Amino acid sequence: MPELPEVESVRRQLAPRLVGLAIDRVEADPAMPRYLRPTDAEGLTITSVERRGKYLVASLEDALDLILHLGMTGVLRWRDEDGWEPDAYVRASLHMVDPDGRPAILDFRDVRRFGTLAVTRHGEHDELPTLAALGPEPLGEDFTLAGFAAALRATGQQVKPFLLSQRPVAGVGNIYADEALWRARIHPASRRVGRARSDRLHAAIREVLAEAIEREGTTFRDYQMVNGASGRNAAFLVAYGQEGKPCPRCATAMRKTTIGGRGTTYCPGCQR
DNA sequence: AGCTTGTCCTGACTGC
DNA sequence: TGCAGTCAGGACAAGC
Numbered sequence: 508m509p510e511l512p513e514v515e516s517v518r519r520q521l522a523p524r525l526v527g528l529a530i531d532r533v534e535a536d537p538a539m540p541r542y543l544r545p546t547d548a549e550g551l552t553i554t555s556v557e558r559r560g561k562y563l564v565a566s567l568e569d570a571l572d573l574i575l576h577l578g579m580t581g582v583l584r585w586r587d588e589d590g591w592e593p594d595a596y597v598r599a600s601l602h603m604v605d606p607d608g609r610p611a612i613l614d615f616r617d618v619r620r621f622g623t624l625a626v627t628r629h630g631e632h633d634e635l636p637t638l639a640a641l642g643p644e645p646l647g648e649d650f651t652l653a654g655f656a657a658a659l660r661a662t663g664q665q666v667k668p669f670l671l672s673q674r675p676v677a678g679v680g681n682i683y684a685d686e687a688l689w690r691a692r693i694h695p696a697s698r699r700v701g702r703a704r705s706d707r708l709h710a711a712i713r714e715v716l717a718e719a720i721e722r723e724g725t726t727f728r729d730y731q732m733v734n735g736a737s738g739r740n741a742a743f744l745v746a747y748g749q750e751g752k753p754c755p756r757c758a759t760a761m762r763k764t765t766i767g768g769r770g771t772t773y774c775p776g777c778q779r
Numbered sequence: 780a781g782c783t784t785g786t787c788c789t790g791a792c793t794g795c
Numbered sequence: 796t797g798c799a800g801t802c803a804g805g806a807c808a809a810g811c
Contacts, residue, residue, distance in 0.1 A: 508804060540787095541806085561805080578805055579788085596789095619788045621805050637806055664782065671805090681804060728791090728803090768784070769804065 509577040511645065511678025512719035513730050513738060514561050517583060520733040521613075522556035525565065528603040528611065529553075530573075535599040535624060543625035543634060545599060548573050560641050560677030570629040574638070578621030580729040586612035589734045599624050618729070642676045645712050650676055656705040666708075667695035668767030676712060682725055685746040685772050687711040692756075694778045695771050718743070746772045 509517070529552045535545040551567040558564065565573040575581075584591040586600070591614070593600070599615040615624065625635060632639040642658075643649035658675040659666065669675055670684045679687065688695050690711035693704050700708065724730060724738030727748065731737055745755050750763035750772050759776025 510805095576805075579803080580790090581805095618790070619804090621788065623806080635806090662781085668783085673806090770802085 508579055508680055508682065508727070509581065509724070509730050510561055510680035510683050511558075511716055512683070512722075512740065513724035514558055514563060514577065514678070515720050516723040516732055516738060517577070518556055518558045518563055521563075521583065524605075524611070525553050525556050525613075527552065527554075528605070530567075530601050530603055532602040533599065534602070539598060539620065539624075541621075541623040541625075542599065543623075543627070545573075545624045545626060547571065547626040548601070559638065559644070560673055561680065562635075562638050562641075566629065567626075572627050572629050572632075574623065574625045574627060574632070574635065575615070576623035576635075578617060578619065578623065580616075580618040581622040582616045582729065582731055583733050584614050584616060584735065585733065586610075586614055591735060598622065637673050640674055642674050645676045645678060645716055650709070650713075652706050652709050655709045656702050659700040659705050659708075663698060665696045665698055665767060666693060666700050667769070667771060670712075671767065671769065678716065679712060681769055681771075682727070682744070682747040683712070683715050683719065686715045686744060689746040689754075689774060689778060690715060692777050692779065695766050695773050697779075746774070748772065 530548045533546045533548055535542050548567055551569060553565050553567060555566045563575040567573055593614050596616045596618045597614045598617045601613040603611045605611045655675060662669050667684050670679045687708060691707040693708055719725060719740045722738055722740040725740040726737035727741060749761045752761050754761055754774035754776055757776040759774050761772050762775050763772045
């Protein structure tokens with residue numbers, strides 16, 4: 508499940524090679540309802556490859572954005588490189604030509620079809636409501652203690668589903684929500700998060716995401732980078748997927764439950 | 780308007 | 796061994 512650290516790791520591998528290339532042709536499964544005008548990218552040069560939350564946003568000539576969301580199982584691979592050959596799960600491909608004249612084909616493999624591929628006018632993301640309403644980048648200066656505290660105070664939602672909504676902060680998914688809430692000692696179902704706990708959660712989100720980026724993401728099952736490598740963060744998880752193991756802080760057995768319809772692992776001993 | 784629930788999707792896993 | 800049922804969770808729409 509690619510979250511911010513996974514998408515950032517992909518972006519860092521992708522950007523140096525992609526910037527400056529022209530997209531000659533886009534092959535995309537026409538049956539995918541979340542693919543919006545992908546062929547509008549044809550003939551246009553990529554000028555930058557940025558990331559907003561879990562979205563990859565490539566700027567194209569003519570003031571267009573090429574937006575890619577990896578969904579649950581999305582992976583990008585260069586055709587016939589690093590041991591990759593396309594299979595039945597490739598839903599879209601970008602056909603380009605490297606500066607040396609060789610074809611460069613980027614395949615988008617997405618087993619569960621939850622991914623998004625869209626071309627929009629630059630900055631006009633109303634067709635992607637979560638992107639349009641996306642909260643601040645957690646590692647940027649717009650993610651402030653006061654703003655985060657105010658957002659938590661204003662909502663009536665449980666704290667974990669609120670984080671997953673992408674509105675208080677961008678890029679936190681199920682893995683890093685569990686990790687950050689554990690680190691901040693906050694119960695994931697809490698509806699009242701005061702300033703002290705809000706500040707702890709703010710710091711915890713930044714820490715778990717920054718550490719995961721350093722380790723190039725968490726590979727639980729599907730996630731891999733553009734060269735096929737796995738992330739190295741899975742061994743450092745203390746909450747997500749750690750049901751039954753002793754809490755590293757208080758030794759209580761980690762418990763799994765469902766909150767907001769999502770599997771949630773937390774420590775009943777020290778997350779209140 | 781905002782929160783909650785259900786839906787999509789398909790491979791992996793569980794239990795009989 | 797085979798097969799049905801369940802689970803996983805991104806975003807988002809429908810329902811309350």
